[in-house]
Amino acid sequence: MSQLFEPFEAKGLRFKNRIIHVPTTLNMSDPQGYATRRLAAAYGAIARGGYAATIVGATCVRRDGLINERMLGLYDEDYVIEFRDTVSEIKNNDSLAGIQLFYGGLIPGLGTTVPLKDGKGWIPDTVSWGPSDKYIIGNPKPGVIPTEEYENIVEAYAQAARRSKEAGFDFLSFHFCHGSLPHANLSLLSNQGRTDKYADRFLMIEEIIQRTQELCGKDYPIIPRLCVDENLKGGFDIEYFAEHYAPRLHALGISVLDCTFGSMLMAESRRQDISSNEFIGPSFYTPKVVNKDNIQTLRKLLVEKGIDMPLIGSANLITPDHLRTMVDEAGADFAGVCRLSLDDPDFPNKMMEGREDEIRLSTHTGASLLQGNIFGKGWAGSAQNPVFGRDDEYRIIPTNRPKKVVVVGGGSGGMEYAITAKEIGHDVVVLEKSDSLGGAMDWAGNYKNLPNMEMLRNQPNYHRKMMEKWGVEAKLGVEADVDTILAEKPDVVVLATGGKPAMPQIEGLEDALASSFACTIDEAMARKNAPELGQKVLVWGAGEGAELAVDLKIGGKEVRLLDVLPQYVPANYIGSRVWAIMALMPIYGVTFEGNRLLTSLKDGKATFQDSDGGEETIEADNIVICPGRAPNNDLADALRGKKVPVQVIGDARMPRSYGNAIHEAAYLVRQL
Structure with a gap:
């Protein structure tokens, strides 16, 4: 029996289960960094899905530490009230509300499309600097932070922590990983040659937590997200962390340690089979539950030192079994998820209710951040789940004027349109020329030797299940022509006929x-x-x-x-x-x-x-x-003048990714 849905208590916090939405940047603030209604709805949707805790992603403590232009801020008192809507959405849905505080350090400048001045980020008035200029992430010529600026940033963290508590968050997360300033200070690679007090690599983290406890009280729960192993040649490893950093961290009285592994510093990976970046943001071919061994090693070393510290394990948890593996086998107290949260925020509830076959599992590809990468002027979303980030405006509103909808093509766009139309209350039929539904996504992953290709079938598998659940009629083996379509007496025709080889x-x-x-x-x-x-x-x-x-x-x-x-x-x-x-x-x-x-x-x-x-x-x-592909849309011309509206979606409009087809379908079906 899995421990995944057993409650857990940790220093002032009671978790209803062991599934936590770990923080990631969503880029859903306004231009000044204030929380928005879009942000509140997105986190509300996640919390509603059954998570024990929902952590709001990286929130900058000083504006010069921004890494993207729609990053949240907590720079002064004005920002507190704007977060209360988000906090309410999370807590009203019976999830603990946390917030991660961040400062860029070396990262500003990453993903730039413009030339950078030395020591600057691509966003106006941002800086790229660290404890030294030995290793880079964004700007190839970062600055070196003077002692007094370190002290100012420590205070900025603590004041933002105080504001977080005033906004109503149940606990704090700190971004002490992935190349942010606290991690750069922790690093054996980037923190070289300093002669001030910050030559003590752990000191900045220690000061941030201690000053936070002065302002918020020692009983205010803290769940920092730390790099436990840089996986870089010359960087610290798990053994070093357990020996030098874990005892000092534990002595500070944190509630839980959110473990990450890997670094964004531009240095050679220690492991050649898995790059350092893959432990942070796994690529398509990265082994599943990539940090299982890392968590097991860390747990063993902490036990040997008598350190009882609850752990969150994450990275490349794609299926329910992966979450169970992280908790039941790897020994983490919590499974931390992010990608799966965006693709299907309801997956914890579906697991608990025995509906795992209805989970919209990630394909891990096809522009996961369809609206644009968060380092490239876009907000986070899901190629598969068009509702995420549009949770308010995309609510299903049952129709009182049902229409007959004929969808030609049973690929990603066609099935998304058909399922949603049926859910709204329309009469739907899908005409598919092959003997199975799925379209290009059903064969796209049919490689015999490359790993993880089965993930590409996750989306058509989900769609087929939802077609069955909603009772959408599908006529297979039908080569639709004008007469076939008009015989269905449609009020609207949707051409989702995909692309064809050019x-x-x-x-x-x-x-x-x-x-x-x-x-x-x-x-x-x-x-x-x-x-x-x-x-x-x-x-x-x-x-x-x-x-x-x-x-x-x-x-x-x-x-x-x-x-x-x-x-x-x-x-x-x-x-x-x-x-x-x-x-x-x-x-x-x-x-x-x-x-x-x-x-x-x-x-x-x-x-x-x-x-x-x-x-x-x-x-x-x-x-x-x-x-390459060309639009397969001859029927659009053939139906012109037949007095029935025609919508063309997906590759039939223009060959792109399956995500474009799904998002077009989701938008157009709601306009019926």
Whole structure:
């Protein structure tokens, strides 16, 4: 029996279960850093989902420490009242309310699109500085903080902590990790050469907590988020932390330690199999429950030292089983989640109620932060869950004027539209030409050798479950035409027919496809009746095909990856996993060969022309054509003049990511 839903008490706090929404920046403040109604609704939605505690993400204690332009602030007394709406949303939903206090240090300047002045961030009046200039994160030439500024920032932390208590938060979190100033001071790498009191690397953290306790009382609970292992060559590790930092931290009387591992400092990772950054923000291919061993090691060392300190373990917890593993096997007292909170804020309640098959599990890709990365002028959201961040305006309002809605296409956009329309109260039918629902997302993860690809099926699996739950009628194997559609007597037609391969004009292509020497990536990845590729495979079109090339190479194939473009440009739907793909290519010996125009296919040979007009003919067992996508929207023209409104969504409008299709569907269906 899992401990996940057992209550837990820790120094002034009673947690109803062991699931905590750990802090992340949502970028939902106003331009001055004040909390907004959007922020309150977002955190209210999370709290309503059944979390024991909900921690508001990084809130800056001084404006010069901002790392993005919509970051929360607690700079003076004016900010207190604006947080009370957020606090009420969290506490009214029976979740403990926490807030994380932050100061940028070396991070300002990260993700800049403009040149930086020495020691400055990209936001006006922000600074990039640390205990030394030895290691960087954002600005390549950071400043070095003088002693008096350290002392001023310590006081800013404590005063922000006092304001947090006045706003009604149940406890404090401090951002002592990931390259913020307190972590930079803690680091063996960045804190070098100081001769003042802050040469004591733990002192800044100690002073912040002590001064906070002076202002807020020693009984005010504190749950700091600390880097326990930098995983950098020359940085501190878990053993060093347990020996030098944990005893001093425990002596300060904290309630719980929120453990993170890894650092954003620009230094070589100690572990070559997993980079330091992956312990903070796991990439698509990072092992699940990546910090399981780290938590086990930390727990063992703390027990040996007689330190009884509750721990939060997090990072790459994608499924309910991962949360149970973190608590029941790794030994953490709490499972900390963030990505899953955005994709499905209701997942704790669904777990508790035995509805785990209804959880909208993360795909971990496709622009998880669809509105723009939080370091790049955007607010945090979910590609899969269009409601997050729009919780007020996207509430379901039952209709008193039901319409007949015909959705053509059962992919991500089509199913999202159909499910929501049915939930609103409309009469819905989905016409799908294949014998199964899911669209491109159902075959996109059908790689045999790359890890974690099953996550791509999480979204179509969820959609199919919701189609079943809401009783949405789906007619499979129907090649919809105008007559078929109009026979349904629709009040509105939704074309979610997706994209199709943008096949180029190539001599011999038709014969090559017919003989199975050539196939498209759609065919190569199909779940049913996929061709058996030979030993020597050409992949033409790196935008779509780079990941396939790596997968085939891992599987022992001889692979060449060629593209007409001079450099690798990933397809839209590859999303955030592009960086991982680029890292894997050299590891497995996949070389991008650019400026290669495919001109002809004949007798098991492919001829390419380079930018100088030279030709190369390559013999292979197969060639996989990955030509990119074009809208499959011929029905839009065919339905014009038929006196029925037509909406075109997703790749049928313009090939992009599945997240765009879902978000377009969510918006348009609410306009019916």
